[in-house]
Amino acid sequence: MNILNVSGSPHVHSDESTKKIMWRVNMALVPALLCAIAYFGLPALLVSLVSVASCVLFQWLIEKFIMKVPTSIGDGSAVVTGLLLAFNVPATAQMLWIVVIGALVAIGIGKMSFGGLGKNPFNPALVGRVFLLISFPVQMTTWPVAEGLFPMGFDVPTGATPLGAFKEGALGEGVTFMDAFLGHIGGSMGEVSAIAILLGACYLLWKKVISWHIPVAFIGTAFLFSGILWLIDPTAYMDPVMTILTGGIMLGACFMATDMVTSPMAKSGQLIFGFGCGLLTIIIRNWGSYPEGVSFAILIMNSVTPLLNRWFKPTRFAV
Amino acid sequence: MKTFRMGGVHPEENKISNDAAIEVMPVGKQMVVLMNQHLGAPATPVVQKGDKVKVGQLIGEAQAFMCANVHSPVSGTVLKVDTCKDAFGMAKPAVYINVEGDEWMETIDRTPDIKRECTLEPQQIVAKLKEMGIVGLGGATFPTHIKYSIPEGKKAEYLIVNAAECEPYLTSDYRVMMEHAEEVCIGVSILRKALGVPNAYIGIESNKPQAIAKMQEMAKQFEGIVIEPLKVKYPQGAEKQLINAVTGRKVPSGKLPIDVGCVVSNLGSCFAVYEAVQKNKPLIENILTVTGKELPSQHNYIVRIGTTYNEIIKHSIGALPETTGKVISGGTMMGKAVVNLDAPTVKGNSSVLVMGEKEARREPETNCIRCGKCMEACPMGLEPYLFSALVKNGRTEEAREHNILDCIECGCCFFSCPAHKPLTDEIRLGKNRVRAMMAAKK
């Protein structure tokens, strides 16, 4: 006689899994990765590889020797963290060893110290990035500038990002909307090309990994708020289109703020979350000491996510 | 096309037994009739060892309020009145009958003629339903006569018939519509009369276009029957969701459908009502689907209640395939996994669903990644992920505050959870704890 399985209903599953979700996010990051390699050449590829490899390695080591639990590197979440971390640093040769430290902080402190995937309150890649930004300010702000496609070699010319230049008083001259849209600007690896990011985001939306709420609220708020400031004084403030195309807003809104673990569950909460991210980003950019504020904005909003989960509940069927 | 307002999922439909006409399952040598085949208290046996019984004779009488009569599905001699293990291995009071011949009660009209006219008054109809032991055949086996005894101060405005059959695999309702459309419509008219409502709505999911066409054709001949095609979405057939889909009304938390003027009956029940009222035939048969992807053939049967699972399997497919992993009574979303195949079937069993070993196994559970898919899928707008954590940590009071009792246990949360967390199980556990806590407070 067969031994029958018994469980409570339901007896079928949609076949959706954490692993699938994570690998879809990785898929969605591929266009931006290709763009980065195209603009920044070999360093971009190497930094990405080192970052991903060290994230996976650290997760494996921590799970195996410290937490003593079955390893979960196959679920692809460490790869996501590695890629996002790499996307957030400049593609220069000196980043190769720094990004390893970033990976240790991202995985070790950002994720595993809370108990692993799903339990971290902050986006691990951003924790790593902010740690690096504060610890290695010079290396982290030495931005390579893309000149032509597929530069080979390590001595890529460096320069300021449009945001950095703006902060210094130069209004990002010579940078057109098209440059910013395609990625012909200085910046960290993954954030330069808006089109590549949007391509990835569309894939995630299609696969229902993310919903439109956070990206739209984030970018929309940033656009509106910076637009108001620009209308008040176009010489002191950046114009809104440029604002959302440069810096990390696109990358942050589509891939970092939408991180399931650290963003609110209810749609209404997600809108507030996106709104907060957008508002804080513009505030930090204009009145903070750093030229870019996306990472800080998202981390700050991450910290209020539990509160948003508590305040914003889904609509009940009937009260 | 109409549907309910929020949540829901779309599991693979797998209606592979759609085209199998209803066959009659032969009667076995011995029948075991359980005394609680319905929601509520068990019926009290009114026969003793050695008694001769006929098909349709009362053998278990409803003495409690929430109870239904049980009738003999066969003729023969009562072997004993004892306990019998049900499909889940739990002992239940039962009457064992040795089958001798097939002699029916004289009052039962066994002619194939269809009788349209019903002269009974509403109260008489309800009394008849009680006498014939009719229960809801949608799965909950709620005694029908209680549902149709509208309490003082309430008024029914809509009769809604659930023919959505949103559960994957099940096709018994579909076959009944295809083969007994007229009887079903008469049954619906009788229930409409019992309630005194102007219109009855039959909700059918749009993945059954032939049934919709057939029923629409038939409904033209009857007054006040409206066929309502519905979008294919699970749990379309859940009571509150169906009411919402058809009427737009929302049954408030902790209230019953009658509080918004609705009464919902299953399509199979309507067929049983027709037979009970017009033909005097008690509920002694189930219409049951035998299906599964790995089975050599798919079937729909009329089965006498009390036939064991093993007899059904033996007659339909010979034996369970080697690769069988799970046998389910009911659909894959809300059916119950059967462990004791020697157990007799009871009222409301709608299928014997055989799942393969691979399909049947649940994936190991991983950490919640707070993706919110359970919340999106929940048709009641609840937060299954939160219940999971609250139940795990024994925070029963908070679970109650977050309306855990609103859960209809449709299983959409587990179905959509990428971490494979047994959310529905946890919520059921939580509901039990909340009920125990509330009972203790009283």
Add this chain to the structure above:
Amino acid sequence: MTQQILIAVLVLGALGIIFAEVLYIVAQKFKVVEDPLIDEVAEVLPGANCGGCGKAGCRAFAEACVAQHSLDGLRCAPGGDAVAAKIAELLGCAVEQGEPMVAVVRCNPANCGDKRRSNYDGLRSCAFQNTVYTGESGCPFGCLGCGDCVAACQFDAIHMGPDGVPVVDADKCTACGACAKACPRRIIELRNKGKKERRVYVSCVNKEKGAVAMKTCANACIGCGKCAKVCPMEAITVEGNLSYIDYKKCIACRKCVTECPTGAIKDVGFPAPAVKPAPKAAEAPSAPAAEKVEIPVAEKVEVKQ
């Protein structure tokens, strides 16, 4: 420079004084007058907050003790007599000596492991599994094996055994009763530890008829009543197809153990397995063996049929 340091010291010092004043006033104004005895009693309690006494925690127990100024109806099982004596001393009241108790799991796994009829694939919770079906063994009274008792234990004294039925570590068990409460099938019972830690109990709670029970488990109690007949102390009662040994009357002579046809009765803590006594020289072989061992180890000695 000096001026800056001076300003900092003064500002911080002033702030410190102001806050200290505020704290002092608030502490005085909202002082809760509490019997200092409660603190003293709470101090001697084990502090595990196991809830075995029926109170919300150790402090609540201490409050109850002080409130009624006696130990009537109050007993801290984990603390045992030692703690009871200390509390009695603090309260200045008399104390009843309780018999040391231990949790006992009354389900016999020996034969049901390989007779598994199903594979439970749902939530790992006995309370939930109990609502789904009989459990993997097919016995509607038997252990479900998901470890609700293990999770409930605050003292790490109960663990899942290799055959899927929990095993109590008698040394760690404080008889708080948390496991017994957690078990949805009421399999776990608190029984006395017995002289020299020797105990005899019916390791089954199946109330089905003998033939039905035997079908699911070869070690089930079938309610035959042989044990009750052989018991010299009339400690055994058979009710609803199930026999029960009253531990207050049992002298652990083990006559029932050898008499039981299914091996449902277990003996624990004895140095040698029970042997059916020869018709005349009753108990002769086992008695001297028992004397050799000074402190019997609380081991499970299973009866093989």
